[in-house]
Amino acid sequence: MKGLKIALDGPAGSGKSSVSRLVAKRLGYLNVDTGAMYRCVTLRAIWDGVDFEDPKALAKVAASCRIELQEDGRVILDGQDVTDEIRKPIIDSRISSIAENEEVRKILVAEQKRIGAQGGVVMEGRDIGTVVLPDAEIKFYLDAAPQERAKRRWKELGKRGVNVSLDEVKHEICLRDKKDLERSASPLKLAPDAIYLDTSNHTLNEVVEIVLAKIQGVVRTHEANKRPCL
Numbered sequence: 697m698k699g700l701k702i703a704l705d706g707p708a709g710s711g712k713s714s715v716s717r718l719v720a721k722r723l724g725y726l727n728v729d730t731g732a733m734y735r736c737v738t739l740r741a742i743w744d745g746v747d748f749e750d751p752k753a754l755a756k757v758a759a760s761c762r763i764e765l766q767e768d769g770r771v772i773l774d775g776q777d778v779t780d781e782i783r784k785p786i787i788d789s790r791i792s793s794i795a796e797n798e799e800v801r802k803i804l805v806a807e808q809k810r811i812g813a814q815g816g817v818v819m820e821g822r823d824i825g826t827v828v829l830p831d832a833e834i835k836f837y838l839d840a841a842p843q844e845r846a847k848r849r850w851k852e853l854g855k856r857g858v859n860v861s862l863d864e865v866k867h868e869i870c871l872r873d874k875k876d877l878e879r880s881a882s883p884l885k886l887a888p889d890a891i892y893l894d895t896s897n898h899t900l901n902e903v904v905e906i907v908l909a910k911i912q913g914v915v916r917t918h919e920a921n922k923r924p925c926l
């Protein structure tokens with residue numbers, strides 16, 4: 697099963713990061729969390745005191761960031777481990793200015809396309825099946841009810857020691873979803889050839905097994921199509 701491009705898109709809290717990581721591990725593929733890249737640019741812009749109303753200044757930040765996504769999931773920004781820092785609520789509240797910036801997207805998407813070009817990759821984000829890897833052999837769109845997504849995110853924040861109420865998390869997620877869905881630059885949308893999965897009533901392991909089974913099906917179809925006719 698070497699060499700496939702697998703795209704995983706969906707809103708915040710849909711489970712795509714965990715699913716992507718586990719599926720990539722099972723297949724021996726590279727896992728690429730593109731949200732971490734947008735988070736890094738947001739963090740760098742905050743650190744540098746950049747005006748978030750200045751799109752050109754934000755694009756300059758994106759062009760200068762050196763982002764390393766390590767195999768163990770750690771994220772290194774300009775030589776510094778920012779794995780926990782980029783998941784903090786301050787990043788969630790500022791990231792939309794970065795994500796809606798066309799120039800920033802051009803820079804990050806070019807890098808994501810470069811990483812994905814060889815195949816053997818599970819890439820997750822908002823525009824992977826539509827913009828970054830439109831030629832992916834298999835595309836998934838993961839979704840879940842807003843209350844369930846908020847609960848997941850709230851638990852994750854709790855594990856990281858971030859103390860916020862479930863209502864605050866729900867409000868933040870709804871706001872971010874709305875911006876991701878409505879922005880003009882590469883909005884979050886279901887690719888016409890994506891498999892839609894509602895994960896609300898499934899455990900993480902169940903979703904991983906469903907995704908792996910679908911991938912197996914695609915691989916078998918590819919192989920059958922390649923067999924010469926008798």
Ligand code: C5P
Nearest residue numbers: 708730731732734791795821822823872
């Ligand atoms: O996936 P995650 O929640 O870490 O993404 C954070 C934010 O980064 C999203 O809400 C979205 O605004 C932006 N993003 C994006 N395109 C991607 C990945 C993330 O616009 N491919």
